Amino acid sequence: MTRYDESDLRRAAAAGIQAPSMYNSQPWAFRLHDGAIEVLADPGRQLSVADGGGWAMRLALGAATFNARLALAWGGTPADVMLLPDSARPEVIARLAPGRSRPPTYLERDLYAAIDRRHSNRDPFWPDPVPADVRIRLIEAARVEGAWLDLLVGMTALTGFSEIAHSADRVLRRDSHYQAEMITWVDTESAYDGIPVGAAATVGEAQDLLPQRNFGGRRRAPGRDYEPEPLVGILGTGGDRKLDQLMAGQALQHILLTVTDAGLASSLISQPIEVPAARDQLRRSLGRTGFPQIALRIGYGHQGHPTPRREVADVLTG
Known part of the structure; x- marks a missing residue:
């Protein structure tokens, strides 16, 4: 049975931490559990006033999960993703279990390469229309x-x-x-x-x-x-x-x-x-x-x- 290892975990986490979050609060953690990678909420980084209900934190965690998915696919073992997999462990936001090994698609390669280049631009844009x-x-x-x-x-x-x-x-x-x-x-x-x-x-x-x-x-x-x-x-x-x-x-x-x-x-x-x-x-x-x-x-x-x-x-x- 295929299992993720520490190198997979570090690759997934390195991609996950590049996700956007409100005020760049980064409310996530990652761990290896029974051969799968889990994305966890870090409640200590939830914004108590701006995000008392946790909406922005969950958007950030979903974004981090997507980045982790791309990193694992790029490594040749895409993940089978289950969101909120265990009601007894509400801190576990996503469980990424190893799927069938295959080479990454061209789209996965391109999106993975874009992770480090993605930054919010709050300055004025140029007038050229989006095609x-x-x-x-x-x-x-x-x-x-x-x-x-x-x-x-x-x-x-x-x-x-x-x-x-x-x-x-x-x-x-x-x-x-x-x-x-x-x-x-x-x-x-x-x-x-x-x-x-x-x-x-x-x-x-x-x-x-x-x-x-x-x-x-x-x-x-x-x-x-x-x-x-x-x-x-x-x-x-x-x-x-x-x-x-x-x-x-x-x-x-x-x-x-x-x-x-x-x-x-x-x-x-x-x-x-x-x-x-x-x-x-x-x-x-x-x-x-x-x-x-x-x-x-x-x-x-x-x-x-x-x-x-x-x-x-x-x-x-x-």
């Missing part, structure tokens, strides 16, 4: 992971989303506890987590269509405005259980790596999901059943700024 064939790839990346991706088309849809996003952003800015928690994760000079000021968005201006996190006081260069018609995607799932949110995290990472592989940049917009009234308004504006889980801004630009990561040894547990 139709890439848009199709992004929609398909969500679909194969059991999620859906709606790409907003036209200024009417974009303006509607802008109003919802700015309204949610104002609610969060007025919450002093929320702002205090966010500040603790920004420019901490940490070598292994948090968001350095260089990776933050520039200070927002009145003409900006989309809100940006107030992570720092960095000003944009004169004449370097945000794109007037950004490509915005809304990623969602049919349900809103913990399982659905983990599936959304896998779909999110599949989309982000597809974006990177296509030579594009991206950033995440979570404010409309964090505020329940805004999330419900967004759901109704899309005219579909299901639950929005995250919004993405996609376009041409630089690859973005790397954020620090913990060492592999620090995320391995017995």
